[in-house]
Amino acid sequence: MFRESPREPTQDGVMRAAGKIAALLPPTPLLPIDIGGTRIHAKCDNLQPIGAFKIRGAWHRLTDLTPKERAAGVVAVSSGNHAQGVAWAARELGIAAAIVMPANAPRVKLDATRALGAEIILYDRAGGEDRDAIANALCDERGRTLVHAYADPWVIEGQGTMGIEIAAQLGREPSHIIVCCGGGGLAAGLALACPSAAIHPVEPEGWDDVARSLATGEIQRVGPNPPRTICDSIQTPSTAPINFRVLRERASPGVTVSDAEVRAAQRFAFAKLQVVVEPGGAAALAAALAGKVPLDEWTVVTITGGNTDADAFARSLLTDE
């Protein structure tokens, strides 16, 4: 399923990526929030130009391509945020990008990726089509480089730059990082960036493959008939060996959140932070609000994306379930 990686991600790689990101993008805000009398911090990467943290890993990967690789172009698979990250970086660098996206991705993500000039190839997520196989075949046909959404050392290092910004903004390493977790690219990157922080991955109920992988010590997949979840951006069947080699050494036990807890977190962010958070980007905050993770004054929750359709967001605002 996952192609072998040419190298492992490293803390030095995160630092090199952080230099590239700092030259490109201002740090996103780290906003204080009070939860049950404890003041923690929310890292608002939903305020990146593409509305999600994925711009970090995409930029680090694409800027490290060789001239020959740049000329051939890239392929990515994504439910929408990595798609926009790769499309954004490709447009800035003049690189051709083809993105494999689920046909049922939020319209706002499909439209935004197309508007950035990328070629979109749709697949049937509900029908179980293997998006990685589609992408690998495209790479073979066209001689292109795969930019995997999480199983890639550059992508992991790039996402980790969020941790370098957090530490600079706090003036020290965070004690706990509560992180929205799909494939584990951000979680692994943050673990490399902040070696003394506890990393708490948060997944949607029924999509807790990382939590079960950490519990068993071996990579697990989601079950054959996983429940519906509103968290489209972290609806990932399994993590990859390159991510798990980092996480099994560093991550705390994973926790899960329900759709209702995610909606409550979206409402909290709306009312207290004045930011728009998509369901998958609110998972970490949801776990914090639900009391499922330890909180102290050096705890950070990641707010990873804010790309959501208006009617879906209105539903979360008005649905108190």
Add this chain to the structure above:
Amino acid sequence: MFRESPREPTQDGVMRAAGKIAALLPPTPLLPIDIGGTRIHAKCDNLQPIGAFKIRGAWHRLTDLTPKERAAGVVAVSSGNHAQGVAWAARELGIAAAIVMPANAPRVKLDATRALGAEIILYDRAGGEDRDAIANALCDERGRTLVHAYADPWVIEGQGTMGIEIAAQLGREPSHIIVCCGGGGLAAGLALACPSAAIHPVEPEGWDDVARSLATGEIQRVGPNPPRTICDSIQTPSTAPINFRVLRERASPGVTVSDAEVRAAQRFAFAKLQVVVEPGGAAALAAALAGKVPLDEWTVVTITGGNTDADAFARSLLTDE
């Protein structure tokens, strides 16, 4: 109506206030936005701890009170954002605060002000009660200091600190600042902060007293039966002499925006910036999107607040009128 001010606001005062604000609060993001092919900048002061820029002026005013004035407490009049700014600063400094608010202010603003520990005194905005008279009487009875929402040199200087941040973030003074305008406190403060920038006040349709004051050279009031507007935070009957003395020398002609244009701006900020903007905080962006003000690469629109009820925001997201 307005009490005489002890002094005029100055650029030096803005600089002194900017030092105090920089020690208290990180700069709010200045986010790039593309409007019709021109990349301008949005100053997101809706991301302040109280969800609005009003924290700036309140902090500058309350920290400059004498020990005797601090002990006696303060009174403010506000539809909600200045209320929260004064209540926040008063709580931090241990000062008693009473806030005169319209009974029909958004519930989220009434609740937030109360949660900050302030005493709330409601008045009937629709029935035409004079909120300034109520506040002045309270000050006389209790020996308190009035912290006017805009007719105050400290408040004007404090709001102007937004302009100092903008200039630092841009690396130069902006060419044009498009500013949401109620009483004109922010507009006057920005004019002092950025002496070479063109200042464009934006008001709701039918609430264009500042535009008419600039056009006639004398302070005008809104008419006797002004139309309804969704822009509660900039629904102000008239500017004050202390504001107008700055604005008549510096402001460009004022423009107005309709409720439909404001809703379109709220949707734009939701989809492109991933931030929550209240109607009055979206007026400047609305004017920019509607082509009513000049735009170039050094133009800044102020996004002044994000405190809005969930059902009202959902209505703006879903109402394409």
